[in-house]
Amino acid sequence: MQPDWPQEVHRELAAAGVRVVGYVPDAGHKRLIELCHGDRTMRAVPLTTEEEGIGLVAGAWLGGEKSVLLMQSSGVGNLVNVLGMVKVCRFPLVIVVTMRGEQGEFNPWQVPMGENTARVLETMSVAVRQAGDAQTVAGHVHAALGLAYETQGAQAVLIAQRVIGIKSFQEQRNQ
Amino acid sequence: MTLRRRAVVTELLRERGELLVVAGLGSTSWDITAAGDSPLSFPTWGAMGQAAMIGLGLALAQPARRVLVITGDGEMLMGLGSLATIGVQQPKNLTVVVIDNERYGETGMQRTHTAHGVDLAAVAAACRINNTLTVSADLGPVREMAYRTPGPNFAAIKVSDEKLPLVLPPKDGVLLKARFRRALLGDSADVLPEER
Numbered sequence: 330m331q332p333d334w335p336q337e338v339h340r341e342l343a344a345a346g347v348r349v350v351g352y353v354p355d356a357g358h359k360r361l362i363e364l365c366h367g368d369r370t371m372r373a374v375p376l377t378t379e380e381e382g383i384g385l386v387a388g389a390w391l392g393g394e395k396s397v398l399l400m401q402s403s404g405v406g407n408l409v410n411v412l413g414m415v416k417v418c419r420f421p422l423v424i425v426v427t428m429r430g431e432q433g434e435f436n437p438w439q440v441p442m443g444e445n446t447a448r449v450l451e452t453m454s455v456a457v458r459q460a461g462d463a464q465t466v467a468g469h470v471h472a473a474l475g476l477a478y479e480t481q482g483a484q485a486v487l488i489a490q491r492v493i494g495i496k497s498f499q500e501q502r503n504q
Numbered sequence: 505m506t507l508r509r510r511a512v513v514t515e516l517l518r519e520r521g522e523l524l525v526v527a528g529l530g531s532t533s534w535d536i537t538a539a540g541d542s543p544l545s546f547p548t549w550g551a552m553g554q555a556a557m558i559g560l561g562l563a564l565a566q567p568a569r570r571v572l573v574i575t576g577d578g579e580m581l582m583g584l585g586s587l588a589t590i591g592v593q594q595p596k597n598l599t600v601v602v603i604d605n606e607r608y609g610e611t612g613m614q615r616t617h618t619a620h621g622v623d624l625a626a627v628a629a630a631c632r633i634n635n636t637l638t639v640s641a642d643l644g645p646v647r648e649m650a651y652r653t654p655g656p657n658f659a660a661i662k663v664s665d666e667k668l669p670l671v672l673p674p675k676d677g678v679l680l681k682a683r684f685r686r687a688l689l690g691d692s693a694d695v696l697p698e699e700r
Contacts, residue, residue, distance in 0.1 A: 346698050349564055372564055374593060377585030384554030384586070388526070388561020391546060391681065393689045395697060396561070414551035418677030478696055 334492065335360035337467035338425065339368070345474040348394040349374060351382035355401035357427030357493035362399065379404035383411040387420050395478060397423045402430060402446040402487070403439055412453035415483050422455065422483040423473045431490035446487060455483040463492050506664040507640060509603050513574060514539040515643050516601065516650060523651070524562055524688065528555035528575025530610040531668075532603055536574055538671040543687035546680055547673040553582030556600050560590050563598035563655075566688070570597050572650045577604040577618045577660075584627060590656050591632030599650045599657040600628070605665040613665060628658035638662065 338361055342350065350365040351374045352358060365373040376382050382398040389396040405426060415422050429436070430443015442449075447457045456476070458469040466488055473484035513535040517525065525545040527533040532555075533547035546562075548555060559573035580602045590598065606619035618624060625636040633656045639646055640662040649657040674680055685693035692700040 349561065372593075374560075374564075374589065377588050380554065381557045381583070381586050381589055384551065384557025384583075385561040385564075387551075387554070388558035388563070389565045390561075391558070391684050391688070392524075392562045392565025393685065393693070393697060394565035411551045411554055414548070414554070414677065417550065418681045420681065 332463050332467075334463045334466040334488075335364060338470050339364040341467050341470045341474065342397060343368060343370065345471075345478070346395055347397050347474070348372060349385065349389045349396035350399065351376050351385045351396060352399035353377075353379050353382075353401070353404050355399070355404075355427045357401065357488065357490075358399045358425075361425075379407040380411045382424075383408060383415060383422075386422055387414060387418065390420055395421070395474075397425060397474075399425050400427075402426055402428045403442040405446045405449055405485075406442045409449060409453060412455060412483070416454045419481040420483075421477040421481050423470070423477045424450075424455070424485040425470060426485055426487045427493055428487055428490045433490055433494070443490075450485050455485050458484065458486045460486055460488045460492065462489070466492065507643075507661060508666065509535055509605065509663040510538050510668060512603060512643060512661055512663055516572070516574065516647060522569055524566065524569050524571045526555050526559045526562065526571070526573045528552075528573070528579035530576055530579065531605075532574045532576050532579070533673055534668070534671045535603065537673040541673055543683040545673070546684050549675060549677070552579055553586075555579055556583055556586040556590060559598055559600060560586070560593060560595060563595040564593065567595075567597060569688075570651060571595075571599070573598070573600045575600070575602055576609065577602055577606060577616045577624065578608045580624060581617055581622070587628050587631040587633060587658070593656075594632070594634075595656050596654045598655045599653075599659070600633075601646060601650065602658075602660045603663055604660045605663050607665045609665075609667065613667065618660075624660045625658060633658040
């Protein structure tokens with residue numbers, strides 16, 4: 330049986346005391362976003378673009394609160410310049426990324442960022458953890474939260490497209 | 505008589521008390537420093553377009569404190585979406601003030617979109633920012649907004665396009681972060697929330 334990774338990740342966020350969850354929606358994050366909105370200890374903040382999340386995270390930490398960002402791989406491309414602030418100020422950062430442009434992708438326009446998501450993050454000094462199957466997602470998020478907040482580092486967990494399991498545009502629409 | 509930016513920012517920050525301040529990349533970071541550097545100010549040297557979002561994160565984390573973002577028109581134009589995000593969150597303790605000289609002051613005084621009639625206060629109002637103002641003389645209503653009026657609030661203050669001497673805050677991002685957190689959170693800034 331497949332583990333319920335959105336529920337497990339939500340449990341990790343709650344256990345770590347995450348109070349602010351910034352996101353740009355992705356079909357792969359649908360359930361986790363709903364769980365965060367439903368959690369009264371968290372403020373789920375929809376963003377118009379992923380880079381807003383970096384400002385949100387920085388401000389929340391200046392104010393003493395932990396946060397995470399949820400986005401899809403294409404959105405990582407929108408972060409590049411503002412990740413400079415994360416590096417220079419050593420803001421703790423945890424990004425949970427659902428991958429597109431991998432196995433089963435139906436949209437060729439998702440492929441260029443999908444193929445380069447890890448490289449873009451690493452180029453801007455964000456450590457990348459690859460969650461290749463559903464069993465490992467929560468563990469990677471746990472490790473990322475620990476490292477980010479214990480060592481003031483930037484961490485991203487990439488959840489492989491095969492974990493999300495979207496095969497067609499129609500299936501995504503019907504999700 | 506046209507308002508001058510340094511006098512405007514000095515007036516906004518006069519007797520600032522517990523106010524938490526974020527400044528946008530460029531001239532507004534120099535302006536808040538000219539008004540008197542403080543550990544409870546976070547001047548940015550980069551991340552253009554994110555000043556209002558840093559203010560939102562801070563306002564959500566510190567609901568009992570007033571948060572004032574002071575930024576420029578160019579910086580605000582780069583992050584217009586953040587006004588929509590703030591409008592959805594409705595933080596009562598957040599005010600965004602744009603010091604609008606209608607120019608990119610750090611790059612050769614090129615005209616910004618506001619010089620061509622783009623109305624930032626109207627954008628903010630359309631994004632469900634509760635109280636919005638455009639001011640070109642009396643700063644009293646902006647001070648009232650920043651220190652008392654339940655937000656979210658937004659003011660555009662039209663100022664002259666003068667080029668002024670640089671008054672630079674510390675550049676080290678870790679220092680700016682750490683001194684802000686210590687001034688705000690005390691000794692507990694140095695431990696994780698669950699260890700406090």
